Amino acid sequence: xxxxxxxxxxxxxxxxxxxxxxxxxxxxxxxxxxxxxxxxxxxxxxxxxxxxxxxxxxxxxxxxxxxxxxxxxxxxxxxxxxxxxxxxxxxxxxxxxxxxxxxxxxxxxxxxxxxxxxxxxxxxxxxxxxxxxxxxxxxxxxxxxxxxxxxxxxxxxxxxxxxxxxxxxxxxxxxxxxxxxxxxxxxxxxxxxxxxxxxxxxxxxxxxxxxxxxxxxxxxxxxxxxxxxxxxxxxx
Ligand SMILES: Nc1ncnc2c1ncn2[C@@H]1O[C@H](COP(=O)(O)OP(=O)(O)O)[C@@H](O)[C@H]1O
Ligand SMILES: [Mg+2]
Numbered sequence: 066x067x068x069x070x071x072x073x074x075x076x077x078x079x080x081x082x083x084x085x086x087x088x089x090x091x092x093x094x095x096x097x098x099x100x101x102x103x104x105x106x107x108x109x110x111x112x113x114x115x116x117x118x119x120x121x122x123x124x125x126x127x128x129x130x131x132x133x134x135x136x137x138x139x140x141x142x143x144x145x146x147x148x149x150x151x152x153x154x155x156x157x158x159x160x161x162x163x164x165x166x167x168x169x170x171x172x173x174x175x176x177x178x179x180x181x182x183x184x185x186x187x188x189x190x191x192x193x194x195x196x197x198x199x200x201x202x203x204x205x206x207x208x209x210x211x212x213x214x215x216x217x218x219x220x221x222x223x224x225x226x227x228x229x230x231x232x233x234x235x236x237x238x239x240x241x242x243x244x245x246x247x248x249x250x251x252x253x254x255x256x257x258x259x260x261x262x263x264x265x266x267x268x269x270x271x272x273x274x275x276x277x278x279x280x281x282x283x284x285x286x287x288x289x290x291x292x293x294x295x296x297x298x299x300x301x
Pocket of ligand 2: 109110
């Protein structure tokens with residue numbers, strides 16, 4: 066038995082004839098926060114989409130809580146307890162905030178820690194916006210809604226793909242504070258983000274992707290200690 070919740074091994078995926086993932090290794094333990102790092106175009110979103118079953122990886126292994134889920138349809142993977150905050154937020158523009166939150170909500174037989182009250186307690190800004198259509202929200206409100214919507218599925222693993230991208234600094238700080246609170250509740254989290262300083266504070270461990278291959282992994286102390294060698298992979 067392993068206490069890893071998500072274990073990805075030797076993952077390979079392609080779009081048409083163009084292979085993008087050539088051997089991704091990644092693991093997230095229970096109550097662990099893990100970051101997936103790498104410059105633009107290195108395969109972070111494709112890795113996440115493979116885990117979610119949106120992209121069908123043709124080789125390798127994706128185990129979630131012991132189940133081999135590579136090849137499973139994405140609705141089954143979502144029900145298993147992986148909640149995605151997708152790149153670009155992707156909230157439903159023609160549903161209001163309340164409808165966005167309840168559209169995919171559920172506990173799927175798990176302990177229900179997140180409901181409307183808990184999400185509004187985390188993001189009080191959304192309370193007055195409940196009847197407002199998704200497309201009329203500010204970028205920051207849309208991002209809070211996207212996170213709230215993922216939490217409403219009571220995920221066993223929360224996955225965030227560039228959740229602070231394009232936000233004003235104050236809103237970005239607010240999102241990081243909320244993520245720290247979510248972490249403290251014991252939530253397992255996988256984060257893709259460009260803000261290394263914030264990731265070093267919140268993540269227990271990090272993986273670096275270079276052209277679809279995991280080239281390094283380690284904890285925050287190891288990443289700090291190896292910054293000079295690793296900067297070429299991080300584009301900073
Ligand atoms: N839908 C797609 N069709 C074809 N190629 C894609 C598609 N999505 C991404 N790619 C290519 O796959 C590579 C990895 O992209 P992506 O996983 O989005 O990287 P990252 O999230 O690390 O920026 C890039 O070269 C990108 O151009
Ligand atoms: Mg991406």
